[in-house]
Amino acid sequence: MSNLTNEAVLTRIQEKFGEAVRNHEEPYGLLTIEIQADKTHDLIAWLKTDEVLKVSFLTLIGGAHFPNDKGREICVNYHLHSLVNNVRLRVRAFLPIENPSIQSITDIYVGADWQERESYDFFGIIFEGHPNLTRILNEDSMDYFPMRKEYHLEDATREDKDDRFFGR
């Protein structure tokens, strides 16, 4: 196992992608790279084949919604893992809520299929090039994206609750 530091990873990525790397930080030791939305696919594809980094395991794809951040409301997080070097990496891109579309990475990782569908289901992120971008967990008839901040969690039909007592 080689000892690849976060700096080394970052430098190597910056060498390759330069300006596309918008921002980077290391919250709790996990290198987080914000990348231009249209470059995510290239970056992840390159990371997988790069013979030094060998970031070839997709841990997680997830969305997040930041309604107050104008123009960058929807965030897509990719957690990647280089098993050989034992280095984790978070790649993220921000998308505007009017057109939350990003290139699908199902051609790089088969396992991204359902995770992208889930993100679509929850946040309405359009993954271009996804073979079957439909809802996965919720009913097909649902007409909103429930994980966005403006929607309610609660089921409207619950009767046995008096909201006064719960302070929320």
Place this chain on the structure above:
Amino acid sequence: MESLSNRKKVVSNKKMTFMEKLYFPAILGGMWITFKHLFKKHNTVKYPEVKREFAPVYRGQHVLKRDEEGRENCTACGLCAVACPAEAITMTSEERKKGEEHLYREEKYAATYEINMLRCIFCGLCEEACPKEAIFLTDRLVPTYFERNDFIYGKDKLVEPVDQRVDISKRQLTGKRPA
């Protein structure tokens, strides 16, 4: 793929020996195991007649405790309702009037206190939240009913009767309240 941890060991052996290929040795071995169990003492707890012992900290039906003088501990602060992830607790509070000191320990008390047992997930967070040693979960089980409304437990079912105290002394969460 190379080893990631240097600790790996292949554990599945798919090559069958000649004896294993014959089916019978393993089959007879398996049958011998089950045969031995025929004569083993059964492990069943015949539930309604015999009851299994619960841990003293078991999280079952709630009880609203009274203090040593028979006064209700609950002061209707509402922490338990806030702490409840299932939002199953509701209560209304009232000021203690003169002459009710023997009933309620604090100046404020819960006029109604309801737990919806169908909602409750018995997580025990209300017990932890209570600053007045009023609500505890006990090792009693909530019975099953035919009707939905029976599961709304009001104070009549929750507050322990004065003559039938519920023992919660074995719960380690109990702090000794100073006199």
Place this chain on the structure above:
Amino acid sequence: MIIKLIIVVALFAITLGIAAYLTLMERKVAAWMQDRIGPDRAGPFGLLQPLADGGKMFFKEDFRPTNADKWLFIIGPGIAMFTSLITGAVIPWAPAIQMATESIAIQVADVNIGILFIMGAVSIGVYGIMIGGWASNNKFALFGAIRASSQMISYELAMGVSVITIVMMTGSLSLNKIVDMQHGFWQDGWFSWNVFKQPICFVVFLITALAECNRAPFDLPECESELIGGYHTEYGAMKLGFFLFAEYVNMFISCAVISALFFGGYNFPGMDHFSGLTLTILGGLVFFAKTFFFIFVFMWIRWTLPRFRYDQLMHIGWKKMIPLALINLLITGVVIAYTEGWFSKNKDSESASNAKVEQPLGVNTSLEKTKTGNSL
């Protein structure tokens, strides 16, 4: 005639009763093997459990799926039940009672092709399952039916061949004769029971019998974890009851046949010391004891073993069981021929064996003559 009628009725009642209580036995055996108690609330030790099941099924709503074939849907369980019940007719349950003038066989019909009758009846039984599964108009049921029929066909062959081995040794297709052949326990310096003469044949027969009864590890037609209920998925109420009942009756009959063919039926060591009614009763009890032992073995196997996969089942049937049975048949044939003196230059025995060809059934009788000297 009246006696026959009594036997028929008694047999009918006993078979049904036993089949009903086999369900309880199965549940109890399973429970004990799994460190449980099993049914114990319906009556003392759960003795009324089968009655409760029956009563419930009888009063359950009986309905037919919308797309099912009306008549076939009813006929299916009927055939299964009917065929499983008639097989009991040819089994000799106890030694015959010797009356002053006649001997009364404790058997409904001493057909001289008894074993063929059983094989035939069992083969019809699969039609019940097949028709039932097909008529349900359910894919799982159809899968069950297909599995059942192909399984039956494959295993019947091996079963038939293994039975032929016994028939060759006995020289008769009558179960009565086959049982009588195994008189007592020890004869002519060797065990008289067929299991000691034909152990391979016994193993083949036991396995094929398991398969014919759709018992684990060959319970593919119902196969709960894969096909939900298999052929009886769409059946409810008493029609389902018939299917389940037929299964247990089949198991009972199979075990009876196993004990008759291989374990001497009602014969037991030292039976010559008894006679008359005592012998009949003792013989009957011994027969039932043997049968129940095998039923227990069937259950024991069921609750121990995993089941096969469909293609493995076929593989075992065609590539293991049938060759094994055939080889065994061949060896038996050679041995019989040798003991008959086919390979010797002795003219007498050769003529005896030539004479045998003219026998109506084409099997030897000379062996019977030599070996059944002191049988009835």
Place this chain on the structure above:
Amino acid sequence: MGKVEIINGVETINGEGFQLTLLDKVIGAARANSVWPLPFATSCCGIEYMGTMGSNYDVARFGMERMSFSPRQADLLIVAGTISKKLAPILKQVYEQMAEPKWVLSVGACACSGGIFDTYSVLQGIDRVIPVDVYVPGCPPRPEQIIEGCMNIHRLVKSESLRRRYSDEYKHLLKKYDLNDE
């Protein structure tokens, strides 16, 4: 899902229950001792139901170990676990496929009321789609409670008259749930 009227259990105990004939009693006892469950186990409660089937609790003592996954053969629908709105139609279909007489045991907070999951996707109690006979609280209930619930079902079964399933009240009940009477 709109507002659904909650129906409070099935009123059998205090209905015709007291005029049982001998036949009713015998058949009731038979039925009660041979309740074949259809475990509609979706989540956590399903594991506790497995525990109930296991050696330590042994639901077989009540003659209930023969699980019938085919609804045609089942007498008792044990709904154990969360029922989401996506699953509700399937649950209803399974209930409709069951042959009369049939009972429903709702096991666990999720099935009874939605429990902790007061969320957009979870049905707030299965009694919004099918009539429930006995509720078992707990999340998940202990096997003791599940057995308790089964025994309550047995009591119900024993006290039910043979005619109940043809009665107008029953038809009315089914109609309330928009279930067709087969």
Place this chain on the structure above:
Amino acid sequence: MSDTPTNKSLFADETIDGQIATLNLGPTHPATHGIFQNVLTVDGEKILDSVQTVGYIHRAFEKLAERRPYNQITPITDRLNYCSSPINNMGWEMTMEKLIGVQVPKKVDYMRVIIMELARIADHLVCNSVIGVDTGALTGFTYMFQQRELIYELYEEVCGARLTTNIGRIGGFERDFSPTFHVKIKKFLKEFNKHFQEFDDLLLRNRIFMDRTIKAGPISAERALDYGFTGPNLRAAGVDYDVRVMTPYSSYEDFDFIIPVGTQGDTYDRFCVRQEEVRQSLKIIEQAYDNMPEGKHFSPDVPEFYLPPKADVYTKMEALIYHFKIVMGETPVPVGEVYHAVEGGNGELGFHLISDGGRTPYRLQFRRPCFIYYQAYPEMIKGQTISDAVLTLSSLNVIAGELDA
């Protein structure tokens, strides 16, 4: 997806011009052990294709977590993979501790290891005994459930519940191991292996079982990684990836254990790997139990997160304030973003937490291993029989609660 080398057909004749039927495996099929649907396209018994539908018990965990204060999320995580709830609970607690920067005492680490490994045993026992049930051998299942009951009793001693444990708190445990726990765990450690061996003997080398499981639902290491497999299912394919070793948490680096791997990633490999993992877990528990350091069962220096002892609440004003603050969820948490992974029963269980400093998580996403690897199922069963499909499903140990979140 179609021409993977692992999916060799069992049938020699691929060109049978049979009638193709569709078969619904699920949502309430007995083999699914949970609710999800597989629509199989079958030619006879052979599966040509399958399409899955999931989401039947979607409970909106992630949305729910955004509406609940931090200390109320532990009960929610219980219901993710309910076969091994303590691992989920502790994974969440460790995530929170990482966020707020709490160092728990070594004793808490060891206690956690014991409980987590017990949970792993319980999880694997369910999975493997259910493989037994699906092959038709119900008896092993009942033997193993007796052992599971013992594990339940151990949980019960610590937290008071059997299945959905809500065990542990942010910063430690709600209570120390009781004397009864010590008695029971000693007995368990002593006797478990004997019973477990019995189960092993019933199935492992039985040819019927081996024939059934070998080559049933295989997946190669490359495909498994591509799909994002982790845990026993990945290890069965031969990759020794284990979070406990790769990124040790809760003092796992102190313990000596091996990582069992298989070769082809088929059902038999998965069964063997789980069997061996149970043994390794037992070994870890023994080590942790024997070497348990003295100390407190909670982290004493974070009164703002770990509920103060009840006695203090009644006497000390400070403790009472903290008590109210914690319960009301008013304790400030740092703004930040954490990803913490633990080795759950089914693989890497990750918690991705974004905190904006409020009383509830801003966004909490669970990496649910079941959800990620269940999508490989159609590929694994292609060209196999229905029986294999059933076995593959149970050996993957797809837990509906974790799958649908």
